[in-house]
Amino acid sequence: MDKEKYLGEFEQVILLATMRLGSQAYGKTIRVLLAELLKRDVTVGALYATLERLENKGMVTAKMGEPTNERGGRAKKYFEVTAKGHQSLKRSKDALTLMWQDLSLRLVSNGEML
Amino acid sequence: MSTPFTEQNPLPPKMTEKFLTWCLPKSLKEPVAGDLSEEFSGKAVIEGLSEARVWYFRQAFLTAFRYLFKTKRGLFMFIFGILTFLGTLLMALLMSGELDMFVNIPSFLVVVPPALFITIGISSKQTCKQALLLMLDDELEASLTELKSAKQMFQVLGNTSVL
Numbered sequence: 001m002d003k004e005k006y007l008g009e010f011e012q013v014i015l016l017a018t019m020r021l022g023s024q025a026y027g028k029t030i031r032v033l034l035a036e037l038l039k040r041d042v043t044v045g046a047l048y049a050t051l052e053r054l055e056n057k058g059m060v061t062a063k064m065g066e067p068t069n070e071r072g073g074r075a076k077k078y079f080e081v082t083a084k085g086h087q088s089l090k091r092s093k094d095a096l097t098l099m100w101q102d103l104s105l106r107l108v109s110n111g112e113m114l
Numbered sequence: 115m116s117t118p119f120t121e122q123n124p125l126p127p128k129m130t131e132k133f134l135t136w137c138l139p140k141s142l143k144e145p146v147a148g149d150l151s152e153e154f155s156g157k158a159v160i161e162g163l164s165e166a167r168v169w170y171f172r173q174a175f176l177t178a179f180r181y182l183f184k185t186k187r188g189l190f191m192f193i194f195g196i197l198t199f200l201g202t203l204l205m206a207l208l209m210s211g212e213l214d215m216f217v218n219i220p221s222f223l224v225v226v227p228p229a230l231f232i233t234i235g236i237s238s239k240q241t242c243k244q245a246l247l248l249m250l251d252d253e254l255e256a257s258l259t260e261l262k263s264a265k266q267m268f269q270v271l272g273n274t275s276v277l
Contacts, residue, residue: 026145026149027145027146027149028149028152028153031149031153043172043173043176043177043180044146044149044150044173044177045146045173045176045177045178045180045181046176046180048142048145048146048177049180052142064144064145067148068148068152070151070152070155071148071149071151071152072125072147072148072151074144074145074147074148074151075144075145075148076145076148076149077144077145
């Protein structure tokens with residue numbers, strides 16, 4: 001049995017957002033992307049706690065940018081998904097795809113089963 | 115270097131920002147406060163200053179409380195320790211007689227000032243300050259010599275108070 005744990009849903013979402021944003025992935029842009037695409041309002045604390053955990057697991061790397069005036073002279077922290085992060089995402093995606101195979105959902109619309 | 119307040123670039127509430135950065139770990143102070151400040155400016159221009167402030171308070175407090183008990187654990191334990199000690203002391207004093215028998219100004223003058231003078235004399239004012247800061251701030255970095263000096267300072271303070 002593989003001892004490595006699967007990524008959590010929020011971890012996957014953050015890794016995917018980081019990949020989508022490429023070289024522009026930092027706290028604010030990740031939050032804005034999640035709000036726009038998923039309509040999910042994430043607090044900055046929850047985001048950084050997850051990014052820190054992913055960094056400790058070696059799934060993302062971080063580097064500090066230059067300080068800017070619009071941020072009160074503070075630097076941005078840019079994130080990039082590592083090869084290990086890509087591998088974990090693939091593993092999680094494969095697992096979900098496998099579990100979804102041959103299944104269909106019975107959704108309820110206006111009180112009637114579809 | 116911070117940017118001055120303008121209508122195009124409004125600044126977030128100062129006290130809230132200070133509280134937030136106080137709660138955050140060193141590595142996150144700059145990116146988190148910067149992200150919130152950047153988003154606050156954008157929101158203030160688009161949605162108005164009061165809306166932006168409400169948003170900022172929510173983000174800042176939720177984030178601060180997430181990290182508060184991690185970064186300031188030492189401070190909380192210190193306060194808890196002091197309160198426990200004082201509570202036990204008070205209980206013991208009340209159970210053994212009247213409070214005035216033990217707590218009075220002459221006793222205080224005999225114990226506290228000499229203990230402080232001896233401690234400052236044996237170590238130094240700077241060492242005492244550093245030792246107190248080390249006790250209150252979990253993130254403060256110190257060399258082995260500084261830690262040993264702080265330990266010595268507390269030992270002297272404790273021993274002279276007991277004597």
